[in-house]
Amino acid sequence: MRPLALRTPTPQPLSAVTRPQIRVESLSVSYDGQLALQEVSLELRPRQITAIVGPSGCGKTTFLHCLNRLTDLHPNCEVRGKIWIGNTEAHASNCDLPSLRRRVGLIFQKPNPFPSSIRQNLHLPLKEQGMSLREEREATMRDALQRVGLLDEIDQRLDHSATHLSGGQQQRLCIARALALDPEVLLLDEPCSALDPMSSAVIEDLLHELRSKTTIVLVTHNLAQARRLADDVAVFWKESAAGRLVEFSNRDEIFSHPKHPLTQAYIRGERG
Amino acid sequence: MPEASVPAALSRDTVLHALSAACAVVVVGVVGAIVGEIAWRGASSVDWAFLTAAVRDAGRSGGIGPILVSTSWILAICLIVAVPLGLATATFLSEGERTHPRLVAGTRRSLDLLASTPSIVFGLFGNALFARGLGLGFSILSGALTLACMILPIFTHSAETALRQVPPEVRAGGAALGLSDGRRWLHLTLPIALPGILAGLMLSIGRALAETAALIFTSGYVVRLPQSWWDSGRSLSVHIYDLALNVPGGQTRAAASALVLLSLLVAIHAAAQALTRRWASERNDP
Numbered sequence: 278m279r280p281l282a283l284r285t286p287t288p289q290p291l292s293a294v295t296r297p298q299i300r301v302e303s304l305s306v307s308y309d310g311q312l313a314l315q316e317v318s319l320e321l322r323p324r325q326i327t328a329i330v331g332p333s334g335c336g337k338t339t340f341l342h343c344l345n346r347l348t349d350l351h352p353n354c355e356v357r358g359k360i361w362i363g364n365t366e367a368h369a370s371n372c373d374l375p376s377l378r379r380r381v382g383l384i385f386q387k388p389n390p391f392p393s394s395i396r397q398n399l400h401l402p403l404k405e406q407g408m409s410l411r412e413e414r415e416a417t418m419r420d421a422l423q424r425v426g427l428l429d430e431i432d433q434r435l436d437h438s439a440t441h442l443s444g445g446q447q448q449r450l451c452i453a454r455a456l457a458l459d460p461e462v463l464l465l466d467e468p469c470s471a472l473d474p475m476s477s478a479v480i481e482d483l484l485h486e487l488r489s490k491t492t493i494v495l496v497t498h499n500l501a502q503a504r505r506l507a508d509d510v511a512v513f514w515k516e517s518a519a520g521r522l523v524e525f526s527n528r529d530e531i532f533s534h535p536k537h538p539l540t541q542a543y544i545r546g547e548r549g
Numbered sequence: 550m551p552e553a554s555v556p557a558a559l560s561r562d563t564v565l566h567a568l569s570a571a572c573a574v575v576v577v578g579v580v581g582a583i584v585g586e587i588a589w590r591g592a593s594s595v596d597w598a599f600l601t602a603a604v605r606d607a608g609r610s611g612g613i614g615p616i617l618v619s620t621s622w623i624l625a626i627c628l629i630v631a632v633p634l635g636l637a638t639a640t641f642l643s644e645g646e647r648t649h650p651r652l653v654a655g656t657r658r659s660l661d662l663l664a665s666t667p668s669i670v671f672g673l674f675g676n677a678l679f680a681r682g683l684g685l686g687f688s689i690l691s692g693a694l695t696l697a698c699m700i701l702p703i704f705t706h707s708a709e710t711a712l713r714q715v716p717p718e719v720r721a722g723g724a725a726l727g728l729s730d731g732r733r734w735l736h737l738t739l740p741i742a743l744p745g746i747l748a749g750l751m752l753s754i755g756r757a758l759a760e761t762a763a764l765i766f767t768s769g770y771v772v773r774l775p776q777s778w779w780d781s782g783r784s785l786s787v788h789i790y791d792l793a794l795n796v797p798g799g800q801t802r803a804a805a806s807a808l809v810l811l812s813l814l815v816a817i818h819a820a821a822q823a824l825t826r827r828w829a830s831e832r833n834d835p
Contacts, residue, residue, distance in 0.1 A: 374727070385718060
């Protein structure tokens with residue numbers, strides 16, 4: 278099969294009236310001088326689910342980590358270009374990083390509860406946020422656990438270790454931990470890939486409910502999941518070791534009338 | 550052919566298992582022989598009076614009360630200095646590679662050099678710097694500071710190894726929630742690394758309690774009860790050394806003192822293990 282050439286898509290505003298929640302301009306990322314993500318530009322609408330899809334190694338996770346500057350943790354990572362979260366330029370030198378990360382929550386592929394009690398998992402970030410009253414933290418914790426449907430399951434075990442929960446419960450706990458900080462944006466990096474189908478369905482239902490209040494960016498390998506959940510879809514592809522955005526549009530366009538030949542092949546299951 | 554090679558592989562495995570088990574038995578045997586010899590020769594002299602009485606007749610009679618007090622002072626001051634310094638250095642080494650690669654490399658080389666320095670050299674260094682240079686004289690403080698320099702590389706290396714074993718996803722999870730570096734270290738990194746840090750602390754205490762050469766030049770070997778850390782004081786290991794080599798007829802008391810030293814090490818080790826288990830269970834099922 279003839280290799281399909283990459284073309285950089287022109288970023289198109291998805292709505293003329295809705296101001297984007299996240300605006301990315303010419304984002305390029307390199308690790309140790311090796312380009313990992315090249316010239317990505319796009320705008321994400323508020324209170325919508327945007328799915329980022331594409332084959333392994335195409336820069337989906339790197340893109341996600343740029344949005345809340347977790348790239349800062351990687352040694353020798355260089356980020357070029359601009360990202361606005363609302364009115365905040367995320368990679369500006371004067372950006373308040375802890376505040377940005379509380380506004381932009383990130384859920385990892387593998388659930389990563391802290392090795393402490395369930396209660397401590399939620400109280401710790403709230404304390405850091407400045408919520409000094411225990412009663413207030415307790416109420417916020419219970420509300421967050423209720424939102425992810427976990428409170429009834431673990432109400433009697435709040436002082437037990439979070440690592441003793443099942444995988445699905447751990448992932449919901451991590452989502453609750455992020456939600457307790459009332460984020461504007463929730464980033465999810467393949468949140469269901471380590472879970473069984475039942476737990477995945479619970480997470481998907483939860484994301485549907487969260488959409489009304491929170492902007493969600495979901496990295497997924499699962500095209501069926503993207504089709505079920507996403508309002509908009511961005512397709513990333515890897516060329517010459519660097520990931521690029523090949524197509525970005527609403528879900529129906531991407532799945533029913535994909536324009537880019539790579540997207541067409543990917544949707545049909547012929548590539549990726 | 551696979552059918553023919555299976556019994557051969559099994560037999561090789563059996564030999565290897567037997568060899569490794571034999572090595573383990575040898576190790577246990579050596580430890581047992583040392584402890585048995587010391588206990589056999591010294592146990593009859595160890596009683597409450599021996600642990601509390603003053604040293605008499607150069608150690609041939611009386612007890613080791615002042616020696617235990619001096620040893621406790623030296624160990625306590627040594628740990629008070631070395632543990633925070635070592636923990637801070639280990640944290641810098643485990644997390645500072647990205648921001649200060651040269652300083653990290655230089656610090657690591659310095660610690661390696663310290664670790665390979667003979668204890669007699671530490672004794673001379675401690676004597677020159679602490680006893681004479683800083684005017685601390687032959688004192689518990691001079692000895693403790695010299696010991697702190699000695700155990701620093703052991704403790705720092707163990708603590709760094711323990712800190713590096715903290716899963717990166719836990720740190721990343723904390724960072725993604727906007728937790729500050731300090732809170733991440735205190736609430737996420739330290740609790741996970743604590744068993745490894747305590748193991749390093751045990752090694753360091755063992756090294757400090759066993760040290761003789763460095764202390765002869767710094768804390769001295771006066772056997773009276775120290776009144777403060779400015780006084781000279783004899784540590785248990787120095788006392789054992791003196792009884793065994795310089796005091797005719799002191800071998801039984803040397804063995805008794807060695808038995809006390811071994812018992813102290815075992816007790817400290819057991820206490821650390823119990824603390825670690827309690828900490829782990831409190832974190833898991835409070």
